[in-house]
Amino acid sequence: MVWNILLAILPLAVLANVEMDPGNHWSGSFQAQPCFIISAELTSWRLHLVFDQPVTSLEVWRADIESVSDDKTEYILTNKQWNGVEHVGDELCIDFIGHGDEQINPHITAFIEELPDGGTNQAVTQAPTTTRSLAPGETYPPTTPTTPLPLPSGEGITSTMTIKNDYGSRFEGWIDFDIDQEFLSWVMKIHFSKPVSAIHQPTHANVYSHNADGTEWVLVGNDDFLHMKPGDHMQIRFNADLASGETTPVEASALLINMGHDNWTVACPPNSAQSKYNYDCVLMESIMFYEAQRSGKLPDNNRIPWRGDSALDDHGLNGEDLSGGWYDAGDYVKFNFPMAWATVVLEWGLLEFKDAYEASGQLDWMYECVKWPLDYLLKCHVADDVLYAQVGDGGKDHGSWGRPEDMTMQRPAFKIDASNPGSDLAMETAAAFAAGSMVFKERNATYAATLLEHAKTLWDFAIQHQGKYSSSVSAAAGYYSSFNITDEMCWGSLWLYKATGEQKYLDEAKKWFDPSPDWGMSWDDVIIGNQILMYNLTGEELYKQAVEGTFTDWFPGGSIQYSPKGLAYRLQWGSLRYASNMAMSALMAAQSGIHPDEYRHWAMCQIHYALGDAGHSFVVGFGENPPQQPHHRSSSCPNPPGICNMNVLHIDVPNVHTLYGALVGGPDGSDGYKDSRNNYVNNEVANDYNAGFQTAVAGLRHLLLTNEHPEQTGDATCPYT
Numbered sequence: 173m174v175w176n177i178l179l180a181i182l183p184l185a186v187l188a189n190v191e192m193d194p195g196n197h198w199s200g201s202f203q204a205q206p207c208f209i210i211s212a213e214l215t216s217w218r219l220h221l222v223f224d225q226p227v228t229s230l231e232v233w234r235a236d237i238e239s240v241s242d243d244k245t246e247y248i249l250t251n252k253q254w255n256g257v258e259h260v261g262d263e264l265c266i267d268f269i270g271h272g273d274e275q276i277n278p279h280i281t282a283f284i285e286e287l288p289d290g291g292t293n294q295a296v297t298q299a300p301t302t303t304r305s306l307a308p309g310e311t312y313p314p315t316t317p318t319t320p321l322p323l324p325s326g327e328g329i330t331s332t333m334t335i336k337n338d339y340g341s342r343f344e345g346w347i348d349f350d351i352d353q354e355f356l357s358w359v360m361k362i363h364f365s366k367p368v369s370a371i372h373q374p375t376h377a378n379v380y381s382h383n384a385d386g387t388e389w390v391l392v393g394n395d396d397f398l399h400m401k402p403g404d405h406m407q408i409r410f411n412a413d414l415a416s417g418e419t420t421p422v423e424a425s426a427l428l429i430n431m432g433h434d435n436w437t438v439a440c441p442p443n444s445a446q447s448k449y450n451y452d453c454v455l456m457e458s459i460m461f462y463e464a465q466r467s468g469k470l471p472d473n474n475r476i477p478w479r480g481d482s483a484l485d486d487h488g489l490n491g492e493d494l495s496g497g498w499y500d501a502g503d504y505v506k507f508n509f510p511m512a513w514a515t516v517v518l519e520w521g522l523l524e525f526k527d528a529y530e531a532s533g534q535l536d537w538m539y540e541c542v543k544w545p546l547d548y549l550l551k552c553h554v555a556d557d558v559l560y561a562q563v564g565d566g567g568k569d570h571g572s573w574g575r576p577e578d579m580t581m582q583r584p585a586f587k588i589d590a591s592n593p594g595s596d597l598a599m600e601t602a603a604a605f606a607a608g609s610m611v612f613k614e615r616n617a618t619y620a621a622t623l624l625e626h627a628k629t630l631w632d633f634a635i636q637h638q639g640k641y642s643s644s645v646s647a648a649a650g651y652y653s654s655f656n657i658t659d660e661m662c663w664g665s666l667w668l669y670k671a672t673g674e675q676k677y678l679d680e681a682k683k684w685f686d687p688s689p690d691w692g693m694s695w696d697d698v699i700i701g702n703q704i705l706m707y708n709l710t711g712e713e714l715y716k717q718a719v720e721g722t723f724t725d726w727f728p729g730g731s732i733q734y735s736p737k738g739l740a741y742r743l744q745w746g747s748l749r750y751a752s753n754m755a756m757s758a759l760m761a762a763q764s765g766i767h768p769d770e771y772r773h774w775a776m777c778q779i780h781y782a783l784g785d786a787g788h789s790f791v792v793g794f795g796e797n798p799p800q801q802p803h804h805r806s807s808s809c810p811n812p813p814g815i816c817n818m819n820v821l822h823i824d825v826p827n828v829h830t831l832y833g834a835l836v837g838g839p840d841g842s843d844g845y846k847d848s849r850n851n852y853v854n855n856e857v858a859n860d861y862n863a864g865f866q867t868a869v870a871g872l873r874h875l876l877l878t879n880e881h882p883e884q885t886g887d888a889t890c891p892y893t
């Protein structure tokens with residue numbers, strides 16, 4: 173059912189009026205969605221809904237109900253934690269369902285206290301529309317295509333229709349279901365004994381499609397019964413017209429199909445090396461995690477059955493094609509800074525530990541893994557000194573929950589250029605290209621040459637126009653604000669030097685080199701990476717001392733806190749990411765002969781903590797008792813066309829699809845961890861979380877091949893002391 177919303181405002185009116193079309197309500201209930209264009213910066217808000225008749229209860233998901241007037245004509249809603257901050261120009265839409273004691277169709281006025289004049293409404297300039305504007309990221313089925321799309325045939329619950337009112341050529345039917353399993357979103361197939369030409373206003377559902385003769389109809393459940401448990405009962409009521417010339421009696425049988433099940437599983441390759449953890453499996457799954465993050469047109473060999481093409485229309489300010497790349501984390505913004513960083517770190521692993529990818533059977537997949545972001549980053553480099561930095565708006569994106577394939581929100585693109593520089597981003601991207609040119613040198617020389625060419629021009633751009641990208645791209649500042657360009661200036665130059673051997677790059681790197689102990693390797697901090705590369709490329713003792721200084725600080729006895737079970741705990745947000753990045757760095761340092769036994773042993777313990785040493789796995793789909801509810805939109809969504817919206821975030825059920833290979837954020841400093849989807853501090857996943865982790869696992873796999881793994885050479889006891 174599409175429902176109409178009519179939004180009107182008088183020229184001098186101070187309130188946004190939201191009027192309901194009579195088609196938008198059913199017995200005792202109605203739906204509405206006021207939308208506001210934000211005209212002042214907000215950090216929190218209170219939304220008033222004023223009705224001209226009592227509304228006995230209200231269901232709302234994107235706000236909390238703070239208070240209700242005694243006569244139930246005014247509700248005050250307050251923001252959720254995640255949508256309190258709204259910027260000028262943002263659109264804020266709040267869906268709700270109201271219930272009354274009887275037939276109800278109220279006139280509604282909505283205003284936000286903090287906005288001048290209560291807020292004006294974007295839709296005021298539009299004529300009344302026949303479809304409601306969707307909440308960002310939310311989708312509704314198209315209007316009744318005549319050929320039903322293929323649906324998962326799966327078993328379901330069957331029932332038959334009872335005719336409650338018989339009008340001859342028209343009837344009111346009720347269908348009851350006793351729920352015997354946990355449902356997350358559903359579709360219903362109804363088979364009528366005579367052709368039906370229309371179904372009107374089904375309760376709790378929308379008409380999705382029907383076959384040509386009108387004997388098979390498909391309804392898609394709406395929010396009302398999104399989540400059901402064994403013992404629940406659901407009744408669907410609707411009016412239907414029989415095809416012309418037909419009259420009752422008519423019978424119908426119905427099948428209710430749970431869209432919240434996905435039986436897809438991936439089998440691990442055998443643990444041929446017989447190590448404590450099956451690294452081959454982790455490598456395979458981690459690469460699959462990156463495949464699940466893909467934006468754009470998916471290739472024919474896509475291995476993630478629940479992902480499809482998405483965001484094909486991503487484009488730059490002059491229409492440049494910016495489709496492709498990876499979605500950042502549990503969301504759908506493409507943040508190039510961490511994306512480029514993750515690409516370099518994965519490439520570094522492929523360069524250094526290629527034998528590991530080969531032995532695990534993942535080498536071809538790994539080349540495709542790094543080529544995916546490289547192809548996108550090349551598209552972003554539209555001119556020598558113009559580089560796109562981001563596609564998508566963090567505020568809009570994070571305020572919605574749904575599938576990327578269904579996204580309807582605007583996805584603006586942001587760039588850096590000579591007058592709005594970003595040397596950190598340009599250098600990180602140059603590093604990704606330079607490392608990529610080495611990765612692809614033998615496999616595809618043309619591609620490698622293209623990458624190197626772009627690396628060089630970006631490096632020039634970064635040198636000539638210095639500045640922080642997040643000062644130029646405010647859209648990125650709230651999410652991936654850059655602290656300091658110094659380290660990326662060195663890092664980009666070192667990768668250019670490694671790729672070309674040209675002295676000018678090494679000279680430049682030395683200007684920016686920082687020998688102090690690194691806070692912790694991450695998308696914004698590559699100081700330890702510089703120390704390792706600098707030592708490896710020059711062999712000079714002072715750089716080795718810098719590496720040692722960093723690890724002295726990180727090893728037990730240094731300044732880093734350790735959890736009781738031995739995790740080097742840097743920060744609450746993504747604790748495993750810092751530990752894994754430093755483990756990766758320690759393995760790289762060991763490759764250059766810096767305390768190989770100790771560094772490898774320490775690194776192994778950090779990685780094994782994530783793989784299961786802490787009592788369970790922190791890698792989705794891997795090992796013992798892994799996370800089931802990563803904070804990740806696409807894997808949490810029911811199968812289409814089942815609805816997926818913000819409610820899914822808060823329902824305590826496992827993600828519908830297994831996000832194989834994703835490393836979740838990790839525990840707190842006392843090894844505490846809660847596997848909950850709305851726990852984005854400990855249970856989000858991200859491209860940058862997996863990169864150092866995957867490279868470290870490749871490093872450990874490499875060591876097994878060269879007989880240098882701690883399990884082979886000596887002490888493999890964890891925690892490391």
Ligand SMILES: *[C@@H]1O[C@H](CO)[C@@H](O)[C@H](O)[C@H]1NC(C)=O
Pocket residue numbers: 326327433435
């Ligand atoms: C999926 O799994 C459920 C529960 O384990 C099972 O009943 C059903 O037959 C499976 N469906 C398919 C299509 O394999």
Ligand SMILES: *[C@@H]1O[C@H](CO)[C@@H](O)[C@H](O)[C@H]1NC(C)=O
Pocket residue numbers: 615616618619
């Ligand atoms: C090399 O890469 C380019 C760019 O992706 C591609 O078009 C071409 O087919 C590749 N060539 C080979 C031999 O794989």
Ligand SMILES: *[C@@H]1O[C@H](CO)[C@@H](O)[C@H](O)[C@H]1NC(C)=O
Pocket residue numbers: 655656657658659685686
């Ligand atoms: C950036 O880092 C360098 C050393 O790496 C330091 O000298 C400089 O003060 C830092 N700048 C800021 C703004 O923190």
Ligand SMILES: *[C@@H]1O[C@H](CO)[C@@H](O)[C@H](O)[C@H]1NC(C)=O
Pocket residue numbers: 524707708709710711763764765
């Ligand atoms: C640099 O790293 C390579 C491995 O990539 C290693 O073979 C070489 O010995 C290292 N050089 C130094 C000076 O550590």
Ligand SMILES: [Ca+2]
Pocket residue numbers: 596654655656657658659660696697698
């Ligand atoms: Ca930095």
